[in-house]
Amino acid sequence: MIELNALTRRYGRxxxxxxxxxxxxxxxxxxxLGPNGAGKSTTLRMIIGLTEPTSGTVTVDGVRFADRPRGLRHAGALLDAGDVHGGRSAVAHLWALARSNGIARGRVDEVLREVGLSAAARRRIGGFSLGMRQRLGIAAALLGxxxxxxxxxPFNGLDPEGVRWVRDLFRRLAAEGRTVFVSSHLMSEMQNCVDRLVVIGRGRLIAEQSLAEFAAGSTRAGVSVRTPDAAGLAAVLAAEGADVRPGDAGALIVTGLTAARIGDLxxxxxIGLHELSTRTASLEDAFMALTADSVEYLAGEGIR
Structure with missing residues (x-):
């Protein structure tokens, strides 16, 4: 379990x-999740003791990570796949981590097999692709x-097979009763592998709920309707208290009424209908709607 209590980090002003x-x-x-500059990386670094909080506390299973002499036995992390010595081999890198944390050497071979790098174990990391470095970083996180x-x-640089493998790995680790905390900008992959979401913006908590609850709260969900009499149907639905707005390719997006009720009306x-379907908001839809006021750098604003 990871617990953050009034955690704050300031850099000057x-x-x-x-x-x-x-x-x-x-x-x-x-x-x-959070827009660029939301504080995600700083938060992760504070959890594992790489950045000291200005105030507040963060613990891993009730203890500050920095107070654990053999930290990799308690928490593993992949924060930057490129933050490794390029002149070392993969096995040498992992063996150094194992020795410093009192982990048996045999565990190095186990995690290399698990991430699919056994054949490249003695190659220099400097010659690895980004996907291979990601796999090595995951191996280091699993080492203890x-x-x-x-x-x-974690999905950056991975091919489709690698993405599916990482997705399945996260689910298996969680099913074993572990705490798995994943930050990514790839919304489609997050939607495919996470159970719960924490969303921050400008360093503050915006949402903490299940994936289903988060998506259901989006204003972009509703019922999609196509009709040759869009104006007439919109007036009828509005009179029933529905919110009606234009959608893609002439469709109407209706919230506040079920598809069955719209069909009856x-x-x-x-009024003839050409389409009547429930529209579920994607994770990306919900995220964009919720964080619109927290985006620090917004494309299309122009130079001011």
Whole structure:
């Protein structure tokens, strides 16, 4: 379990993380979302003791990570796949981590097999592709067989097979009762692998809920309707208290009424329908709607 209590980090006059309180529980894959500059990387670094909080506390299973002499046995993390010595081999890199954390050498071979790097174990990391470095970073996170795991942008550079493997790995780790905390900008992959979401903006908590609850709260969900009499149907639905707005390719997006009720009203008013379907908001839809006021750099604004 990861617990943050009023966690704050300031850099001069800039507040990167602002009074953040949340709990990341075991048994789930928890996604960590936010626009660029929201404070996600700073938060992850504070969890594993690489950045000191300005105020507040963060613990891993009730103890500050920095107070654990053999930290990799308690929490593993992939924060930057490029942050490794390019002149070392993969096996030498992992063996150094194992020795410093009292981990048996045999575990190095196990994690290399698990991430698919056994054949490249003695190659220099400097010659690895980004996808191979990601796999090595995941191997390092798994090395101590820890109950808590953190991953920052783990899908970058992976081919489709690698993406599916990482997705399945996260689900398996959570099913084993571990705490899995994943940050990524790839919304489609997050939607496919996470159970719960933590969303921050400008360093502050915006949402902490299940994936289903988060998507259901989007204003972009509703019922999609296509009709040759869009104006007439819109007037009928508005009179029933529905919110009606234009959608793609001439469709109407209706919220506040079920598809069945819309169909009944159209029939009663002799309005023909060409399409009537429930529209579920994607994770990307919900995220964009919720964080619109927290985006620091917005494309299309022009130069001011």
């Amino acid at each position: 800039t507040t990167a993380v602002d009074d953040l309180t949340l709990t990341v529980r075991p048994g789930h894959v928890t996604g960590f 067989d820890p109950p808590v795991l953190l991953f920052d942008e 159209a029939l009663a008013h002799r």
